Amino acid sequence: MSNEIQTRNRNAAQPQDIENKARRLLNNLVSSVQTLVSDITALEVNTMVVDRINASKFNAWEAYQEIYSIHDPDYFEARGIPEEGSQAQELHKRYKSLFNQIEREYFYLLIEEGSEFYNPQDERVKRYRQRLEYAKQHQENLVETSQENVKLAEPILPAPTPVLDDKDGNNQEDWIDTFKEIERLLNNDKFIRTLRKMHELKAALDSSNVHSTKIDIIYAQTVMQLDGDIITRYHKELFNLPEEAKNLIISTHHEGVVSGEKQWRGTFTFLISLVQGIANLSR
């Protein structure tokens, strides 16, 4: 008898359950568009000339893994990226800045009130702050291999591969938690946005030949601020190119800005109308 009631109860609850799920799905969509709208401050159009264009698609997990590995001291050696010379140093710096930017994004998530990662008491927040402080103090004579620096430089980002811990060898449970954290992180719109951009920039750094120090140059960049400022920057290399190539790049960039603005506006209004459509539907 009681069994029967239970089944009936469960049945009654189910349509609600599905409706909730559907609602949550729609909410997800709407909120991702919302964060998008509230965070847009500028439109940036970059024109690059590259040796090779890759058709590979963006994969959040892979991108995270790749950019995380930059922090590894052996990264440049393992990839065969040159280490000698000022050009190589410049290249290293650029690579490291990619890692730093996603780490900073994560730090902001940790200290931003209202974010799902909000946890200002976290030990990692403290460490990140200390690291900044340390870098400031030792600006000129920072010894990267000094013990304190190494300790502070340990990334605050969750590691995408199991790390051998000093304390307990390989702690499986920790690793599962970390994995879940990354999964959560890769579902965060803000984080994925930064990751995507860094991924795009990394592709430009990788170029076709990792063994060369040549960086695919962003020859021209136009930033359109929402408040109406438009700034266009050209790389000085551009003016060393033959006249024809220079004109071609400039005209391509110009056309790219005009069409890029249209494209972006197009995508944007499309998204907004999509959300509107959903809102109308659930009315």
Added chain:
Amino acid sequence: MNANITKTDIQADVVLSLFLQVPQGDRFELKVERSQCSFYLNNTVVEQIQQAQKTGVSLYIPPQLIIPLCYYACFGNNVVFGKKKEITEKQVGDFFYVIFLVNIIKSFLSKTAWKKTSLQSGLTFNSYYEEAESASDAYEDKDIILQSTVLIHGDIFHKIKLDFMQNSNCSTIVSAHYWLTEQILSCFRTKLNLLVWEVASLFPAGFVVYSLYPVNVMISIFAWIGITILFATTRYVLVNQLQRRTSINSKFINWLAWTLICLIPIVVGGAINSFSDINAFLLLLSSFIAPKVTEYILNFIKPRIWKIIFTLVSVVTNIYKFFG
């Protein structure tokens, strides 16, 4: 580690391959997969596109392709591994909506899928180029000469291949690429008016049946349906042909085709009763404004239909859960 992810994502990556018609020109191939869109261009197509740009015509994308295009381009998991599956234009009509519905039901049933399906953070457009015309399989990765990545939060990367800059045709191809990108993105924004013309075909068909005075009710109903289908198909063929052979803007083509369709009943009606009947005239007039009326009615009905489908889906899933 990757094995772990593969297990949760059974769905394979799908590539949608279709052909689009350059106004007054040839057809070129387009492939759409998760957040990526590739154009396969050659010299002739680029020239034709340049012509279209000059005359200001827009690229016609059949409305029945817009939903799959949007779906494959904009949604998907960020983490997908697995084999690629290619879908061609023909299959879209037959299978797409079934797959689409199954996917929706599946995502309601599965606990994890709904969390993972998300909007793509950006769209990528690749242009492949070869001088001579060839099949899309013949193009290789090295033939990508241009790439535009539009990240929706406001970053755009245009990449040009270095070797390609020596090409004398370079700037034309660049602007063709930009034009195509704009056209595809603008197609996402077009308001979908599916079935409007098909439903509107009921009016002139009704007029023809009315002027034929059939004796039997059954016969007239069948005739009505038959002629409606005939008109709808004629309109479709007409629009496609006009698109291919003329440089009229696609906005007007629909109405032009519609006027031509409406002329058929006038001829038929005129031949049979030489316009003596005032009712016939009213019906004729109504068939001219029929598309607007149908659009209005459909816009009114559609949300309700969606609600019914939604309820049905939840009932079905309930039954499934109950027995499963």
